Amino acid sequence: MQRFSVSRFLWLSVHVKNFKVCNLHFTTNSSAEKYYGVLQKNPKNVERTLVTVKAKLDSNCVNEVLRRCLPGQSQMAIRFFIWAGLQSSYRHSPFTYNKVCELFKVKQNPRIVIDVVEAYREESCVVSVKTMKMILNLCEKAKLANEALWVLRKMPEFNLRPDTIMYNIVIRLFCVRGDMVMADKLMKEMGLISLYPDIITNVLMIKGYCNAGRLEDACGLFKAMRRYGCVTNSVAYSALLDGICRSGSMERALELLGEMEKEGGDCRPNVVTYTSVIQSFCEKGMMVEALGLLDRMNACGCAPNRVTVSTLIKGLCGEGNVNEAYKLIDKVIAGGSVSSGDCYSSLVVELVRTNRLGDAEKLFSEMLVSGVKPDGLACSIIFKELILWGKVLDVFRLYEEIENIGFLSSIDSDIYSILLLGLCQESHSVEAVKLARFMLEKGIRLQAPYVGKIVEHLKKFQDKELLDIVDHGLC
DNA sequence: GTAGGGTTAG
Numbered sequence: 001m002q003r004f005s006v007s008r009f010l011w012l013s014v015h016v017k018n019f020k021v022c023n024l025h026f027t028t029n030s031s032a033e034k035y036y037g038v039l040q041k042n043p044k045n046v047e048r049t050l051v052t053v054k055a056k057l058d059s060n061c062v063n064e065v066l067r068r069c070l071p072g073q074s075q076m077a078i079r080f081f082i083w084a085g086l087q088s089s090y091r092h093s094p095f096t097y098n099k100v101c102e103l104f105k106v107k108q109n110p111r112i113v114i115d116v117v118e119a120y121r122e123e124s125c126v127v128s129v130k131t132m133k134m135i136l137n138l139c140e141k142a143k144l145a146n147e148a149l150w151v152l153r154k155m156p157e158f159n160l161r162p163d164t165i166m167y168n169i170v171i172r173l174f175c176v177r178g179d180m181v182m183a184d185k186l187m188k189e190m191g192l193i194s195l196y197p198d199i200i201t202n203v204l205m206i207k208g209y210c211n212a213g214r215l216e217d218a219c220g221l222f223k224a225m226r227r228y229g230c231v232t233n234s235v236a237y238s239a240l241l242d243g244i245c246r247s248g249s250m251e252r253a254l255e256l257l258g259e260m261e262k263e264g265g266d267c268r269p270n271v272v273t274y275t276s277v278i279q280s281f282c283e284k285g286m287m288v289e290a291l292g293l294l295d296r297m298n299a300c301g302c303a304p305n306r307v308t309v310s311t312l313i314k315g316l317c318g319e320g321n322v323n324e325a326y327k328l329i330d331k332v333i334a335g336g337s338v339s340s341g342d343c344y345s346s347l348v349v350e351l352v353r354t355n356r357l358g359d360a361e362k363l364f365s366e367m368l369v370s371g372v373k374p375d376g377l378a379c380s381i382i383f384k385e386l387i388l389w390g391k392v393l394d395v396f397r398l399y400e401e402i403e404n405i406g407f408l409s410s411i412d413s414d415i416y417s418i419l420l421l422g423l424c425q426e427s428h429s430v431e432a433v434k435l436a437r438f439m440l441e442k443g444i445r446l447q448a449p450y451v452g453k454i455v456e457h458l459k460k461f462q463d464k465e466l467l468d469i470v471d472h473g474l475c
Numbered sequence: 476g477t478a479g480g481g482t483t484a485g
Contacts, residue, residue, distance in 0.1 A: 378480090
């Protein structure tokens with residue numbers, strides 16, 4: 001009876017999922033079909049004919065057209081992508097930008113970007129600043145600094161003039177690459193065409209100088225930006241402060257922090273500012289100073305958040321001071337800015353990471369008993385570690401309890417597969433069925449690397465007919 | 476445009 005159930009649930013879970021996928025394709029296929037058909041018929045100057053298509057444009061449709069262009073029609077795909085992004089009814093999400101880079105391997109084949117721009121030129125296409133911005137965004141996603149610069153330089157040939165946002169995209173790419181010579185050249189160049197570096201340009205440059213170890217240049221720029229009238233704010237201050245902290249000058253950092261507190265207004269340190277200084281103190285093992293800053297931020301009316309607390313907990317657990325971590329949590333919870341669930345979840349995570357699995361498990365159970373909801377990371381990390389130590393059944397019990405009290409946050413999807421495999425291996429068939437049932441309800445599929453091993457175990461049951469179903473359903 | 480634990484979907 002149990003054997004029957006396991007196989008059946010695995011089979012069902014796969015088929016429910018497949019049904020959803022088919023359904024989705026059905027609704028998007030017709031639009032995608034129309035757009036793709038037009039692309040095939042008119043490979044030259046596709047933009048002119050795409051406008052004539054009367055079909056709904058949404059992210060599913062865009063993804064489907066892109067997928068159909070695979071392999072080999074990368075230029076067509078990118079041109080469709082750019083055209084779609086220019087339509088007023090639709091906007092690409094960052095996900096779609098990443099998707100197109102991944103599908104057409106834009107990073108590995110940067111020539112794609114250049115070919116598109118050259119094709120626009122050869123076909124005398126109408127190209128706007130917005131078109132160029134989208135191409136620059138693609139370069140940014142694919143981290144193509146040289147190609148982005150090439151696009152920027154190409155703009156005058158289309159009678160277009162780059163704006164500050166476009167310069168910022170290219171400057172960011174060179175800053176990330178650590179090429180501050182080029183970044184600086186571009187920033188100076190802005191002035192020559194009557195563009196003014198804004199606060200974003202300056203923050204990028206300050207961060208770039210700090211990362212490149214050129215702290216004095218970062219400070220110089222910070223002072224200079226005020227001279228030429230760019231109003232500074234807590235983001236610019238924080239970028240500089242972070243650089244100073246990372247260079248190890250903690251006294252200088254505290255001085256600057258004091259300056260920000262004194263200045264107030266837009267320069268007032270915020271939770272990010274304080275947290276970054278706290279993090280530096282923690283990394284240096286200076287926990288007294290780090291905790292002191294928590295009091296200082298509270299006194300200045302800035303409440304700690306989840307990141308602040310987890311940074312301090314990490315520091316305290318790292319030096320073995322778990323008791324102090326508990327005291328800290330009491331204090332923060334009393335302050336009311338971070339929930340007890342978030343605080344104790346961070347502690348569970350750090351206890352696991354500092355090899356105190358027993359303490360972590362105890363705390364985790366206590367949280368459930370007292371109605372404190374653990375977050376997704378705490379669940380994922382403790383489950384994985386317990387499974388690693390062979391405590392498969394304990395994990396199942398915890399999981400079941402969390403499900404029953406409705407406390408489940410999103411956990412890593414591979415946990416289900418690992419746990420099911422563990423339960424099968426240890427012949428806990430009742431629990432395996434229950435887990436399969438939970439998976440079925442949630443539409444969670446088995447992950448490919450575990451399918452074989454689970455099937456192998458089921459084969460021991462020697463129920464050929466059911467095994468066939470599982471085999472066909474899962475592979 | 477600033478700190479930063481994991482994944483999910485689009």
